[in-house]
Structures are given as structure tokens and as C-alpha cells.
Amino acid sequence: MLTRLTIRDFVLVDRLDLAPARGFGTLTGETGAGKSILVDALAFVLGERAEAGLVRAGGERAEVTAEFDLAALATVTDWLRANDFDADEGLLLRRVMDAGGRSRAYINGSPATLQQLREVAEALVDIHGQHAHQSLLRADAQRALLDTHGDLDALRGELGEAWRAWRAAESARAVAGENAEALAAERERLDWQVSELERLGFAGDEWSALNAEHRRLAHATSLIEGVRAALDLVADDESGSASRLDLAVERVDALLDVDPALAEAAELLRSAQVNLSESTSILRRYADRVDIDPQRLDEVERRIEATLDCARKYRVTPEGLPALLEVAKKRLAEIGETTDLAALDARVAATRTRYATLAQRLSESRATVAAALGTEVSRVMQQLALAGGRFEVALLPVSGGSANGDEQVEFRIAGLSGGEARSLAKVASGGELSRISLAIQVVTSQAARVPTLVFDEVDVGIGGGVAEVVGRLLRELGRERQVLCVTHLPQVAACADWQWRVLKENDASGVRSRLLTLDALGRVEEIARMLGGVEITAITRQHAEEMLTTGATD
Template sequence: MLNRLSIRNFVLVDRLELDFQPGFSVLTGETGAGKSILVDALACVLGERADSGLVRVGCDRAEVSAEFSMPQAGLLDWLRENDIAVEAEEGLLLRRVVEAGGRSRAYLNGSPVTLQQLRRAAEFLVDIHGQHAHQSLLRGDAQRDLLDTHARLRPLADEVATSWRAWRKAQERLEAVQHGAETAAQERDLLALQIRELDMLGFSAGEWEALNHEHQRLMHAARLIEGARQIVDLLAEGDSACSAQLGAAAHTLDELTGYDPALTETAALVTSAQADLDEAASALRRYAERIDLDPQRLSEAEKRLEAIFSCARKFRVSPEALPGLLADWRRRFDEIAADADIDALRIQTEAARAAYLKTAKRLSAERAKAAKTLAGEVSRLMGQLALGSGRFEIGLIPLDVDTTHGLHGLEQVEFRVSGLAGNETRPLAKVVSGGELSRISLAIQVVTSQAASVPTLIFDEVDVGIGGGVAEVVGRLLHELGRERQVLCVTHLPQVAACAEWQWQVTKHLEGDSVRSSVDALDENARIEEIARMLGGVEITDITRRHAREMLTGS
């Protein structure tokens, strides 16, 4: 339930605080006083589109806050899923700030949120029925959405849309393969040649490094042998070999340690150095003996490197990239091969079509049941709105989904009316009388609102084109609806206002050079005066006051 609405610098409103009550409330006032501004402010804080035109002239920003009690577990779950702090026993604060430059910010319980999140939370809280709702009800898409929403079929409708997209994607792939079969065959043949060439090369990333090392060794084998032998001669076999000199040094140190034991550690180091030097010389002898001058193997390695370089140049990649290129070609070849199996694609497409039709037929069956129920309820209400001869129907017109857009199911939804001008059944869009259309629209909105799960319903002058006894019926309907929901109605009809439990009056006045709107809660006497004004116009007489009092008492 909406508990409180706070408005700052919004259009004509300077500062306004409104506390709301459960039940049926009305908002009245002179034409142009700004009654709908309050609804616009509420729509703004619920996430509707906002621009700089909402900011009061001369102000930096407009701000609207709305406090709600927490009615639904579903809303609590959604808030927690989105990491928005809230407790079940606490309320929910929605806040929207619109800058004079056009930017806006949104908050839920003080946490910054996106407009999409704000709108999602608002879906749990409020339904707003605008005064032009009957105009949107003339559109086929709006009629379909209303039926699906009323019957709680939106999840199933979304499933149908997902299935339809999957079917269309499979169909488009099949058609693309059929139309591009020749091009795909040419690409497949080219890939086969390229894959065969790299397969024959038999090249791997690991081979590249090993082959380069082997080539370097073979190419410089003579120098490696010569260098190893020179080092062996220097270390161990020459006239002034290091090993012999280290041996002499070790012998002298052994003798000296007899005179001073402090040299023992140094003697050990020299002895160890001689042993390491001898081991290195032995290793170099073995290395020189193991290396062969192998011109044939060197030639083979060079030919192998040239073959690899040749392929790399041909396909314009580095040698190291050849294995990855081969893997990409094989993957693409497999894709084309899979696409080339037109029979398999046809089977996939038919399976996707069958899945779509299965889901769509289930939606059609549910729509048929919901359409019958909704049509009966609206027809009964039309009788109370002086449309007793009229009957509301919902037609489900089959679509050829193989040739027509089937995103929303197998049928087009069409609201129809019969019995108003003869017995002919006509689409709602063909109803001639604006007053009849308004009443039918109101009946639809009342019925669908009764089935809705949101706790607060706003009706913004939906009673346009209605008067007399019908207006009194409308007031009673809204009053009955207010027994289960919180209902707020912006109205110009005294018969509707008299049925309300609470009433506010909107007035507009000039302060200096600026125009401001204000809202006042009316007590019993003030309500009599306001309803008398609504009955009698500018001049209020005792007769109109008496009539107003009777209307309030009778309500």
C-alpha cells in the first residue's frame, strides 16, 4: 500500500507531503489545477520516462519519494536477490531525482538502482490506469498483453517467444546453407587441400624448437669439436695445463699445512678445484668424441626447415603459428561439413518448429479459457454501466505461423463488442461512440484490476465521457474495489467523488510571478463545498450544497 508521497519542485508543485489511507480516495479540483501532476509524479518515482520539463522553473532539480508498506513475499525475494536492504516488517522507499539538465537518479531504500530495477519493483506495488487507456486498448498488441497479464500467462508467452526465435534461427541457418551450398562447397574443397598440405608437412610446435637446436649444432659441428679439444688441451693435456699447475699448488699447500694448520681449508679448496677441472676435461673429451660431422643430416635438417618456412610464407603466418592454423581449418571444415548435411538441418528445424508449436498450442488453450472468463466478467459489468444490450467478446484469430510473424503465439487477440448498434459483432476499435468506448474501457480496467496482485490502483480520469446514473455506478464500483485494494481516482465527476472514503482537493494559485499547485485533505464540510462546486460550477447555492450533502450521506 502507498503510505506517503513527497514531492519537491515538480512542475507546478513547490513542496508537498501527502499521507494516504487504505480504501477508495479521490483527487478533485478545477480543470487545469494540476490533478494529474500528482499521478505524473507517482509515475516518475515508479520509473516512467522523465526529462527536464518536470523540474519546476527556476529550480536545479525535482525530487519525488514514495513510501510503501511491504505487501508481497515476491517483492521481498526480488529485493534480496538484487542486494537491496529490506526487512519484511519495514516499508519500501522509492526515490527519484531529476536534474534540470535532464539526468535522473533512482534509489530503493537508499540504494542506487537502475531505472529498470525501479520499474521492476514498481510492478509489485502500483497499477496506473490513465485517462487515455481506452486509446491503447484499441491496439492489438495492448489487447494481447492485457489478456496475458490478466491470466498470468506472461511467463508462458515469453517461453513461446523464445521457442519461436530458436525455430527461426534454425530455419534461417537451413536457408542460408541451401542458398550458399555452392560457395560452402568451394570453401570446403579449399580447406581440404590446405589441411592435406599441412598434414603432409606433419609439423608440430614442439618440433620447431628441437629442429632449430639440432640445425645449429650440425651447422657448427666442426667448430664445436675444435673448441672442445682446445679447452681439454688447456685444462689437462698441454705443457702448461691448468691441472698440472693446480696439482703442484696442491702439493705445496699440503707441505705448508704441516707448518700451519690454518692452511688446511685452503688446501682442500685447491684439491677440489683440481678434481672439478679434471671432471670438466673428461666431459669435454666425451663431448668431442660424440659429435659427428654429418653433412647428410645437416642437409636433411635444412630441407625440413625450408619446407616449414615455405608453408609459413604461403599461408602468411609465422612457423610457430602453423599448428594453430591447422586446428582452425579443421574446426571450420567440420562446421561446413555439419552445415552441408541439409537433411540433418531439416530435422533440427522441424524439431524446433515442433517444440514451438507444442508450447504455442498450450498458450492458445490457456488464452481461450482466459478469454472466455474475462469476456463474461466484462460483459456483466457493462450491464451495470448502462451498456446492458452490449456483450464483450475476445476473438482469437488464427495466424499462419509458417508465413506470418508468430513471436507472440498462434493467434491474434482482438477485443470485440456486439449488441450496441444492432447485433453485429465489431472490433473494439470500430465502436463509434466515445462514451461507450470509455465505459467499456473502464469495465475492462476494473475487471483486470480485481484480478491483479498489486495492492494499489490509480485511475486517472478514466471516467471521461461518463455522467448521470452511470457515473454513480462507476463510483460504487471503485468503492467496492477499494474494500480489497487501495484505490486512488482523479475525477471530475461529483457522483464518483461522493463514493470515496477520502478526498483531496487540488488548487492552483498565483504567488508573485509563479503559479503553484497545492493539495488539501478535505473534512466533511469541505467535501460538501467541493462536491457542490463540482455540481454547480462557479456559483454554489444552498440547493447544490444540499444535493452534495445528500450524495455524501447516500454514499
Template sequence: MLRSLSIRDFVIVAHLELEFSAGFTVFSGETGAGKSILIDALALALGERGDASVVRAGQTRADITAEFTAHPTLTDWLDQHALPHDETGGVLLRRVIDASGRSRAFINGTPATLAQLREAGDMLVDIHGQHAHQQLLRPDAQRRLLDNHADLTELASQVASAHRQWKQLVQRCQEAQGRERELQRERERLEWQVNELDKLAPQAGEWEEINGEHRRLTHAASLIEGARGALHVLSEADDGALVPALGSIIQQLRHLAEVDPELRDTLAALEPAEIQLREAVHSLNHYAQKIELDPQRLASVEQRLDALHGAARKYRIAPEQLPAELESRRQELTELTAAQDLAGLEAAAAAAHEQYATLARQLSEGRTRAAAKLGKEVSAAMQELSMPGGRFEIALAPVAEGQAYGMESIEFLVAGHPGVPLRPLAKVASGGELARISLALSVIASSASLTPTLIFDEVDSGIGGAVAEVVGRLLRQLGQGRQVLCVTHLPQVAALGHQHLRVAKRSEGAATLSEIVALGRQERVEEIARMLGGVEITATTRKHAREMLAL
């Protein structure tokens, strides 16, 4: 439940610290005193969007902190998001909005996203706004209320997802049918290109390799001549080949080094040189034997180069990119063949429709059970709300093919009096009837919810008299198991609260400020008398207020 609320520099609130208790708490005050400001501030702490307009004039930022008692579901959620626990067993939600409109959110002192703040808030508080009865005139709001009440929200989301997937596949089938001739031409073009490149069979690295071979074949005569010339100088010349000459020098130095050891360093430098020269001679011999003039091979290589270069020019790419181009066009052909597989697409669409229909039937069954139960409960509440003989039903009408929201439209039907036919809620003439039915729906739907704190922001507008007292009793009854906060202008409702807070305005210089105070017994008498009476509060009014509190 909500333990406390701290507000600083929010709209016309300078500083406010409020403590809350369990049960049914009411807020009252004169028109314009700022009763709903409290709900607006709490909504910001719960993740609602806000801007710089909420910052009190002349101040740098608005700061709202709400402390709640944690429950196991919320504790598990905190663990999943690596958010800390409060030592007191609670959870602190804080929202700061500065004068530039920049917003920051915190959970238990740790920075959090607005989405996280909103997700945590949804597990803690359920707010019913003062315009809830107008919203209930919309079919989508009626559908959401029924699904929320029946705990079908997740299933409804799955149905919407399945419907979207089914429709996407149907669209692909239609596109494939419409483009069948075009796709066939494109497929034939790709097939021809893939066959052409397959015949060419370009290999990775082939362009570089064949260019190197072409250079060698083109310059084969020069390479042979150069290799033979080097061999002649190194080992074959009769008048001073390098390798035999160096060998003779080394042999002489070996004998001389036995006489003078200082020659050993020279000998050590020349001996490796002889070895390397002999290895070079060996390599040149091998190279000279391998390389040869091969006009036929040269012609073949030039033909291959021309074929690769021509294909590259045709596809407007570099020759070395031909292997990748072949794979790319193969992939395009595979995808196009799959896209042109009408039978496969139609089978996939049929399977997606079956999945949608299965989920939608489950949703319909859940809605049917919940609609009957909710209809009986609201009809029973109408008898207490001065609508004797009134009936409430929820009509589920099948829709063709099914929609994203399911296989039926949902409409709330009402008969306010005996013998009156059921009519759509949107056509109920009496605003008072609409407000009472809306309140009954809100209370009944909230009683099925697991949210620990429920807030009703002037949802009792449009009713009065004995009906107002019944409304107060409904809210007080709801407060037996939940924490219920209600902003009200009705004395009959205010008198039934376990706790009563009064909102008032005061002037401080040129500024108008709002303040909230908890009322004691006698103060409640005065406040309820004010709500009952006019400009002047009489002894009779106070007596009536005391009688209402005594009840």
C-alpha cells in the same frame, strides 16, 4: 499500499507531503490545477523515465519519495537484490532528477538502478492512464490485457523466445540451401589445405628445434676442431697440459701446507678448480664423441626447413605458426561441414518448431479459457453501465504458421445493444461506449491482479449521469479489497470516495504553484457542489451535493 508521498520542486509543486489510507481515494480540482501531476510524480518514483523538464523553474532538482507497505513477494525481492528492509515494515522508493537531467534512484535509502526501481514499482502499483481506452484499440494492447489478466505473460514470453529460435534455424537452413554450391567449393578448398598441412605435419616448437640442429650440422667441423683443441690443452698436451700440471701443483702444496698451515687457503682455492677442470674434460670428451660430420642428415634438415618455410610463405604466416594454422583450418572445416549438414539443420528446425507449437498450444488453451471468462464478466458489467443487452466477446482467430505472439490473433468484439452484431472494438462509434467498456475492462482486469495499489487517471472521461455513479460504485467496490486512487472530474465518482483530496493552483509572486489538501465533510460538500454547478454555487447545488454524499 501507498502510505505517503513527498514531492519537492516538481513541475509546479514546491513542497507537498501527503498521507494515504486504504480504500477508495479520489482527487478532484479545476482544469489545469495539476491533478495528473500527482500521478506523474508517483510514476517517476516507480521508475518511469524523466528529464530536466520536471524540475520546477529556478530550482536545482526535483525530489520524490513514495512510502509503501511491503508485502512478502516484495520482501523476498529485496533480499534477492541485497537491498535493506525498512524498520517500519515498509519500502521507500525515491527518485531525484537534477536540473541537468541526471537521475538517481534509491530503495530504502540505498542507491538502486532505474530498472530495479521499476521492477519494485510493478509489484506495488498498477496505473491505468487517461488514454487507456485509446490504447485498447490496438491489437497488441488487447493481447497484453488478456495475457496479463490470465497470468500468461511469462508463457507468452517463452512462446516468443521459442518462435525466434525456430525462425533462426529456418533461416540457417535456407541460407545453407542457397549457398550449398559455394559451401561445397569452400569445403573442398579447406579439405585440400588440411590434407596438405597434415602431410607436412608441423609440430609445436619444431621450427626452433630444427633451426638449432641445422646450425650444429652446418658448423660440425668447427665444433669438432674446437672441442679437440680444448681437450689437447686441458689434458692431452705432452708439454704442460693444464689438468696434470694443476694436479702436480696441488700435490706439492699439500706437502708444503703440512710445514706452513698458511698455504691451506691457497690449496682450498685450487682443489675445486681441479675438480671443475676434470669435469670440463669429461664433458668435452662426451661432446666430441657425439658430434660428427653427417652430410646426409644436414641435407635432410635443410629439406625440412625448406618445406616448412615454403608452407609458411604460401599461407602468409611465420613458420612457427604452422601448427596453429593447421588446427584453425581443421576447426573451420568442422564448422563448415556442420553448416552444410542440411539434414541436421532441418532436424533442429523441426525440433524447434515442435517446441514452439507445444508452448503456443498451451498459451492458446489459457487464452481460450480466459477469453470466455473475461467476455462474460465484461458483458455483465456493461449491463450496469447503461448498455442493456450489450455483449463483449474476445475472438481468437488462428494465424498461419504461428507468430511470435502465438498461434492466434486476438480481437475484442462489442455489441452495444440487443440485436446489434458484434463488431471490433476499434469500430465502435460512440466514444462514451468505448470509455465505459475500457473502464469495465480495467476494473475487472485489476480485480484479478495481486497489485495492492491501483491508480485510475481520468479513465472515466466520456461518461456522465447515472453511468458515472455506477463507475464510482465499481471503483468503491474495488477499493474494499485494494487501495484505489482515482483522478476524476465527475461529482458522482468523487462522492463515492472514502477519502477526497482537492488539487488547486495558487500564485506566489510570479510563480504558479499547485497544492493538494484533504477535505473534511463540509469541504467535500463545497467541492462536489463546485463539480456539479457552474460559476455560482447555489443552495440547491449544495443540497444535491449533500444528498450524493449521503448515498
């Protein structure tokens, strides 16, 4: 759960250090005090998109840090390790944005991407915004909510891949039928090209070896003459360099007893003597090996000419011929697949069958989840002054299927404006829609795995006894989760286990929001303010105390 939220220079907030408790807590305050700013700050550190306007006037950068206890979140710990983040001491998320709009994010002190923040946030916090009911009018949002509630996202993703594979197979089959003549001509050309290149049999490293051998064969006479001349200069018995060097070594060695300073020169002369002897042996071996071979020279020249002709023909370098052969073979294989109509038909059938199997599984699972969701939401609706209303999830067939399955999801309401179930967008008024949205959120949150739930003024448009029911529902959620609700209703706030109050202040540095953690007396005063407005009477305080007592014992 969320254990600490630290905010610096975020919109109207200069400095806030918050420590949310377990259970159900409320955030109250006058309109415009900045209650929803705290929810925005939490959304910011969890990876939501943001603009430079979030930096408080006069501040250099906005910074939000959120700490979480991972004691019961082994999946998050596993995710941290899998993404190379430290996972030994809980979770610390930090996000900073400068006045220019540049944003940086960190997970346990290491740089992270916004996508990584969003990924880990999915297992930590579920935020229900005050305009969440508007998104429920969209078909895609309704389908996403149903699938997420039923833990069907993975199956829907698998089905989407099967759908795309089926479409791709059908497209390949259509293309093969339309381009049969062109593909046959291309295959004939490639067959001839592959045959020619394979007959040439040119290897990638052959070109440099061929040229080296050609140079050697073409200059064989001059090589032999030059080596033999060098041997005559070095190895002549009387006047050769070897004989003269031997004599020099003898004379310097004889002088070492007279002056040891000649030792270094003597050593160098002996090294030269050894090197000269080795080079002489190498030259003799070379002279014995090199031979004038006109026939081999002719073979090498014909090989070079054939290689150059082929390279010029296909407009590549000689070294590029082996790669050209591989490309041609690969394309031939592709054409073979795309022109094998029987194989293409079989692939279409196989991918269609896989899609149909997954689509049936998804449809059956959706039907089960839809029935249960309809029953649960209808039950909660009765408690929210929507007596007689019935919530249904209709699964409407989609001709030919889609990447999201064989049906479209539509939320429907019956019993509010007649007996027949009709689309949620066409039936519910603004106030009814808000309460239906709250019922859906309460039911789906009960099934969610995230430990922290945030409700941002989702109780707009209700009051009286309905507000008390909302408070009790949120308190019930708080028995198993950490629940934070931004509210303007005293009936909801009175049901909370703990309460914060947001104040807006003006000073020399400008307007800023400040937060108070309310004790028992503070909660009485805040509930009384929410009940009575500017003037708080003894009767108002007494009513506030009664509400708090009732809320705590429900």
C-alpha cells in the same frame, strides 16, 4: 503498497510529501491545478521516459521518491536480493533529473538503471492513464492485455523462441539447398588445409623452443670454446681465480684478530668464494652436456623452414598456425551440419512440432481466458449505462502462425449498434469507448497481483448514475487493493475512503501546485465545490453530505 510519495521541483510542484492510505482514495481539484502531475511524478519514479521540461522553472533538478511496504510482496524482496539491492527494510525508489535532462535512479540507496526501476515497478503499481482507451484500439495492446490478464506472458515468450528456432531451421535448410556446390568446394578446401596442418603437427609453444634450440646448435662450437676458456681462467690450479681468491680469504682471516673491522670484507670474500665454486661446477656440467650435433641442427632447420612455409602460405604467424587449425576444424563441422540435408530436415520437423505444441496450448488457454473476460466485462458494462452491450474477445486465425501464436486477438462489441459483434474500433463512440475501457480495466485489475492501482481520469465522458457506479466499482477494488483515482466527478469522489485536493497558487516564486489532505468537513466543501461551482449554497453542502453518507454505506 505505496506508503509515501515525496516530490521536489517537479513541473508545478515545489515540495510535496504525501502519505497515501489504504483503500480507495481520490485526487480532486480544479482543471489545471496539477492533479495529473502527481500521477506523472509517480510514473517518473517508476521508470517512465521523461524529458528535461519536468524540472520546475527556477529549480536545479526534479526529484521524486516513493516508499513501499513489502510485507506481502515476497517476489519483490526476492528480486531485490537477486539484483544485489538491500532487501531488509522495505523498498525506497528515488529518481533525479537535472535541468539538462540527465537522469539518475536509485533503489534502496544504490544506483540503478531505468530498466531495473521498470522491472520492480511491474509488481508494485498499475497505472491506467486517461487515454488508456485509445491504446485498446490497437491489436497488439489487445493481445498483450488478454495474455497478461490470463497470466500467459511466459507461455507466449516461450512460443516466440520456438517460432524463431523454427524459422532459423527452415532458413538453414533453404540455404543448404541453394549453396550446395559452394559448400562442397569450401569443404574440400578445408579438408586439405586441415590435413596439411595436422601433418605439420605444430604446437603453439613450439616456435620459441625451436628457435632457442637452433641458436644453441648453430653456435655449439663457440659455446664450448668460450665455456672452457672461462674454466681455465677460474679453475687453473696455480694462476686461476679460485686459487687467488682462496689465498685472499686466508690472509684476511689471519688479520681479523688484529682488527675486527675486516669482518665484513672477510664475509664478502667467503661469499665470493662460494659463488665462484658453484659457477665453476655449473660451467663444467654445461661443457660436458653441450655437444656438436650437425644432424640435429639439420632436423631443426628443416622444421623451421616447413613451419615458415606453411605460415606464409596461410598468411599467419607461425604461432597462429594452431589457432588456424581449430578454426578450420570448427568450420568443417559447421559445413557438415549445414550440408546434412537429412539432419536439417529433421531439425525443421522438430522445431515445427515444438512450435505447434506450444501454439495449441496458448490457443486453448487464450480461448478460456477470452470467454471469461468477455463475460466479466459484459457484466460490468451493464452497470455503466451500456445495457444490452456484450463484450467479446475474438481469436482470428493467422495463416502459418506467428511469433505471437496462431491467432490475432480482436476486442469486439455487440448490442450497441446492432446485434452482430463488430470490432471495438468500428462500433464504440468516444463516450462508450471510455466506459468500455473502464470496465475492462476494472475487471483486469481485479485479477492483477499488483497492490496499488492508479486511475487517471478514466471516468471522462460519464456522469450521473453511471458515475456513482464507477465510484462503487473503485471502492470495491479498494477493499483488497490500494486505489488512487484522479477524478472530476463528485459521485466518484464521494465513494472514496479518503481524499486529496490539489490547489494551484501564484506567489513571488511563480505558479505552484499544493495538496491538501481533506478531513470530513473539507470533503463536504470539496464535493460541494465539484457539484455547485463557484457559489456553494447550503443546499449544495447538504447534497454533498448526503452523497458522502451514501457513498460510505454502499
